[in-house]
Amino acid sequence: MPNASDLATPTPTAPATGRPDDSAGQRFDRRLRLAKAGLGAVAVVLALMVPWLAPDAFILSVAVVIASYAAFAVGWNFVGGFTGYISLGHASYSGLGGYAVALLTTHTGINPWVALVLGAVAVALLAVPIGIASLRVRGASFVIVSIALVLILLLVFQSWASVTGGSEGLRVPRPFDSSVLRPEQHTRFYLLFLLLIGIALVVWWLIDRSQFGAGLKAIREDEDKAEALGVPTFRYKLVVFVISAFFTSLAGGLYALWFGNLDPVFQFSILTGSYMVLMSLFGGIRSLVGPVVGAVVVGYAMEVFKAQYGDSQFHLVALGLLLAVVVLFMPEGVVPALLGVVHRFRPAATSIREESAAELLERNRAIDAQRRAQTEADAETEAERVEDARHATTGKGRS
Amino acid sequence: MSVQQDVRPSLQTEGLSKAFGGVQAVNDATVTFHEGKVNALIGPNGSGKSTFFNIVTGMIAPDSGTVRFRGRDITRRAPHRICAAGLGRSFQLCRTFPRMTVLENLLVAVRPTGLRQLAGSSQNRRQVERARELLRRVGIDHLEGSLAQDISYGQQKLLELAGVLMGDPDTILLDEPAGGVNPALIGRIGTLVQELNAEGRTFIIVEHNMDMVMSLSDHIVVFDRGAPIAEGTPSEVQQDPRVLEAYLGV
Numbered sequence: 001m002p003n004a005s006d007l008a009t010p011t012p013t014a015p016a017t018g019r020p021d022d023s024a025g026q027r028f029d030r031r032l033r034l035a036k037a038g039l040g041a042v043a044v045v046l047a048l049m050v051p052w053l054a055p056d057a058f059i060l061s062v063a064v065v066i067a068s069y070a071a072f073a074v075g076w077n078f079v080g081g082f083t084g085y086i087s088l089g090h091a092s093y094s095g096l097g098g099y100a101v102a103l104l105t106t107h108t109g110i111n112p113w114v115a116l117v118l119g120a121v122a123v124a125l126l127a128v129p130i131g132i133a134s135l136r137v138r139g140a141s142f143v144i145v146s147i148a149l150v151l152i153l154l155l156v157f158q159s160w161a162s163v164t165g166g167s168e169g170l171r172v173p174r175p176f177d178s179s180v181l182r183p184e185q186h187t188r189f190y191l192l193f194l195l196l197i198g199i200a201l202v203v204w205w206l207i208d209r210s211q212f213g214a215g216l217k218a219i220r221e222d223e224d225k226a227e228a229l230g231v232p233t234f235r236y237k238l239v240v241f242v243i244s245a246f247f248t249s250l251a252g253g254l255y256a257l258w259f260g261n262l263d264p265v266f267q268f269s270i271l272t273g274s275y276m277v278l279m280s281l282f283g284g285i286r287s288l289v290g291p292v293v294g295a296v297v298v299g300y301a302m303e304v305f306k307a308q309y310g311d312s313q314f315h316l317v318a319l320g321l322l323l324a325v326v327v328l329f330m331p332e333g334v335v336p337a338l339l340g341v342v343h344r345f346r347p348a349a350t351s352i353r354e355e356s357a358a359e360l361l362e363r364n365r366a367i368d369a370q371r372r373a374q375t376e377a378d379a380e381t382e383a384e385r386v387e388d389a390r391h392a393t394t395g396k397g398r399s
Numbered sequence: 400m401s402v403q404q405d406v407r408p409s410l411q412t413e414g415l416s417k418a419f420g421g422v423q424a425v426n427d428a429t430v431t432f433h434e435g436k437v438n439a440l441i442g443p444n445g446s447g448k449s450t451f452f453n454i455v456t457g458m459i460a461p462d463s464g465t466v467r468f469r470g471r472d473i474t475r476r477a478p479h480r481i482c483a484a485g486l487g488r489s490f491q492l493c494r495t496f497p498r499m500t501v502l503e504n505l506l507v508a509v510r511p512t513g514l515r516q517l518a519g520s521s522q523n524r525r526q527v528e529r530a531r532e533l534l535r536r537v538g539i540d541h542l543e544g545s546l547a548q549d550i551s552y553g554q555q556k557l558l559e560l561a562g563v564l565m566g567d568p569d570t571i572l573l574d575e576p577a578g579g580v581n582p583a584l585i586g587r588i589g590t591l592v593q594e595l596n597a598e599g600r601t602f603i604i605v606e607h608n609m610d611m612v613m614s615l616s617d618h619i620v621v622f623d624r625g626a627p628i629a630e631g632t633p634s635e636v637q638q639d640p641r642v643l644e645a646y647l648g649v
Contacts, residue, residue, distance in 0.1 A: 209521060209522070210518050211506075211518075211519060211521045211523070213521060214506055217503075218507040224458065224494075227477070227479050228458070228479075229562060230566050232477070232480075
């Protein structure tokens with residue numbers, strides 16, 4: 001899978017001429033790519049096998065929860081990873097996605113899967129005006145605006161009980177036949193979440209390598225500079241914001257179909273949005289698989305801490321400690337930190353070219369010749385400058 | 400200037416004003432820069448040069464006045480549209496995309512012509528070739544795989560210039576190109592400006608290094624307290640009593 005490290009490979013002519021000094025580094029890159037692909041394949045196979053490896057239905061349900069976290073984090077990372085805009089309010093889109101599916105299926109009776117996609121499209125459309133309003137501000141202001149939206153939605157969905165069920169909750173009809181038992185349902189939803197994550201990752205990767213993605217990453221690095229270089233930053237941000245809302249909403253809808261009951265307190269919770277941010281930051285927002293890795297590690301840790309210390313608030317302390325350690329020692333996230341360690345073993349041949357004695361001699365000769373020519377040229381320009389200065393002081397001026 | 404008819408207006412402002420609170424940063428500035436020339440904008444610190452620059456490139460909206468570029472009104476246009484109109488700029492404290500490679504820094508400036516190019520790879524072969532050529536031209540092609548944050552400040556200045564050139568602007572605004580740079584590199588930047596100017600690109604340079612300004616410029620505008628107080632050739636400006644007063648306070 002191509003990624004940023006591929007850019008470091010030298011010009012296409014290099015392999016053709018077969019410079020021996022480059023091959024060590026290139027061999028390393030090739031092996032690293034191969035290792036990454038192999039690791040990815042193993043991870044995918046393992047992930048697919050989870051339903052059959054899980055000892056009981058409870059563990060399987062935990063796997064579904066973790067998969068849903070990963071789907072949320074990947075959805076969030078479209079905006080967070082590319083543009084660096086940290087939205088703490090993405091629960092808005094997951095929550096709206098959930099309610100959209102529930103209301104569409106109960107009121108119109110359409111196929112729940114069609115409702116899932118229609119709901120996500122509706123949420124994406126709604127994200128356009130929200131994005132236009134909120135993407136005008138940056139940094140901390142953007143974070144506050146994103147939180148404000150969740151709080152507004154929480155109040156609206158709690159108060160508008162005639163439609164949303166309010167705090168009584170809203171039942172979501174099961175998409176599968178009643179003959180499908182719960183463990184089988186977990187398996188199906190787990191695989192559906194994997195499918196959603198897969199699609200989202202492919203889209204993320206396509207954006208990452210595109211000209212659009214280059215503009216987005218430039219926004220993350222320096223928005224004013226990007227704008228000055230001709231990137232229509234606002235339009236770019238808005239488009240990726242809508243894409244992010246779409247995928248987050250799909251994940252929220254899928255979660256609603258699985259969980260079967262919606263309560264505004266949980267759907268529009270600041271915590272849900274914070275988890276997306278924390279997991280993505282943990283894994284590394286600038287890498288493709290970062291949010292997935294973050295969701296698996298943090299999600300798993302959360303479940304373990306809850307099982308261990310669930311009767312007190314200590315599970316939150318444990319989670320906080322884990323995150324503090326990562327932020328302190330791996331501010332870029334776990335995945336880039338690990339890759340950085342691997343890259344330290346890369347032979348340095350491509351950055352400093354090794355030269356044979358003959359090559360060195362040849363080069364030194366060339367440099368000497370160049371230097372001589374330069375000194376002569378300098379002497380000439382110096383003479384001209386003296387001449388110019390003389391003209392200037394004598395008042396003849398420049399033409 | 401000897402030949403009056405070859406002076407064509409490039410960037411023009413009329414009655415441009417901008418106040419920050421009680422400070423009138425730019426005060427009714429009417430300025431014309433010449434097409435095809437190396438123009439310089441000089442003035443003491445705090446005379447409003449940078450604010451002026453930021454207004455004409457769309458980073459700051461003026462309180463009043465108009466900006467015209469090659470006859471077109473570009474007042475209050477978004478910076479990316481001004482860039483697309485052919486007016487490129489560098490920043491005072493050189494700005495690059497620190498965690499992107501030198502090559503990627505340049506590829507950001509590619510303006511996609513359609514949806515296909517927008518969705519297509521940013522490592523488009525033709526654009527990569529063009530970027531490499533520009534890097535070679537400014538002399539940092541050996542660094543294309545390095546992160547911008549890892550190269551020296553002088554190299555970052557050259558990278559920024561190459562990035563501006565990637566957008567193929569007719570007119571280039573440089574904000575203190577010699578600031579914080581060693582004398583050898585100042586010479587190199589000066590040579591680049593001359594070469595690019597000879598190819599037909601107009602320059603507008605804000606600079607404090609008087610040697611550079613006097614040796615490079617065809618036309619100099621002197622700012623003081625947010626408005627031009629003098630303009631002309633280097634020798635005319637050097638002898639202008641108002642300029643001496645502004646700079647030396649005599």
